[in-house]
Amino acid sequence: MKFILVRxxxxxxxxxxxxxxxxxxxxxxxxxxxxKATAEALKRYENIEIIYSSPLNRALxxxxxxxxxxxxxxxxxDNLREMNFGIFDGKERRHIQESYAKEWKSWIxxxxxxxxxxxxxxxxxxxxxxxFINKLIEEDxxxxxxxxxxxxxxxxxxxxxxxxxxxxxxxxxxxGYVEIEYIDKFGYIKRLTSCS
Numbered sequence: 001m002k003f004i005l006v007r008x009x010x011x012x013x014x015x016x017x018x019x020x021x022x023x024x025x026x027x028x029x030x031x032x033x034x035x036k037a038t039a040e041a042l043k044r045y046e047n048i049e050i051i052y053s054s055p056l057n058r059a060l061x062x063x064x065x066x067x068x069x070x071x072x073x074x075x076x077x078d079n080l081r082e083m084n085f086g087i088f089d090g091k092e093r094r095h096i097q098e099s100y101a102k103e104w105k106s107w108i109x110x111x112x113x114x115x116x117x118x119x120x121x122x123x124x125x126x127x128x129x130x131x132f133i134n135k136l137i138e139e140d141x142x143x144x145x146x147x148x149x150x151x152x153x154x155x156x157x158x159x160x161x162x163x164x165x166x167x168x169x170x171x172x173x174x175x176g177y178v179e180i181e182y183i184d185k186f187g188y189i190k191r192l193t194s195c196s
Contacts, residue, residue, distance in 0.1 A: 002142040003133075003159065003180040003187075004045055005152045006066065008058040009035040010174035017092050021085035021119065021150075024057045034175035035062045039069035041193060042144060042177070048072055052132075053146040054080035062175070063146040072144070079128040082148035086119020112164045122154070122164055129154045137182065152178060159187035 009031030013020035027035070042048075051074045053063035063074050087103065088096045097104050107114045115121040129151060136143055145155070153167045159180050172178050172192065179191040 001140050001182050003182060004042065004144045004177055005155055005180065006038060006062065006144060006146045006177040007149055007152055007172045007174055008062040008146065011058050014174055019085045019088045019091060021082045021089045023090035027058055027061060031174055035065045038175045038177060039066045042066055043070055045142065047142045048144050049141050050075055051144045051146060052077050052080060054148060056081055059146050059148060066144065066146065077132060079132045080145065080147045080151060083125045083150045084119040086116035088116055089119065125154055126164060130158055133158055
């Protein structure tokens with residue numbers, strides 16, 4: 001089976017260096033154009049039956065463009081939300097480092113286990129993604145999953161059976177996508193494409 005992991009188009013937060021977990025920021029003009037190219041590229045996947053999308057507007061907007069292009073239904077899945085950055089959410093890195101120096105230091109030193117106040121830790125994210133992916137594996141159908149950078153990184157580490165400490169080794173650009181082939185409980189990256 002194939003997992004096509006699509007990152008939403010570029011947002012104002014992406015270019016502004018803002019941590020946007022559950023806070024939504026609009027797509028930039030560049031982001032809106034790029035998702036059209038992504039939607040066109042995804043026509044190659046003829047066996048797709050459904051598109052799964054994060055409920056956050058930047059991802060759902062991206063999913064709707066893809067849906068219109070390939071004529072497939074969208075199913076919104078709460079577990080596909082970006083990580084909840086809690087007190088960091090919606091803020092620039094510089095502001096976080098100045099206003100929440102202690103919390104920032106704790107997170108940087110242990111980004112897997114440290115739970116950001118009012119937010120999540122990476123284990124929380126991993127567990128909700130693992131549950132979602134396992135259900136898809138049981139169904140054994142190719143799918144497009146429109147979500148966020150951190151969620152795609154988490155999915156890759158899970159599908160490739162890697163530790164969470166490897167999460168930063170994978171980067172999917174806005175409006176890019178990753179194709180993962182999953183056969184006999186083994187996943188491998190078949191394609192990483194940037195459409196921006």
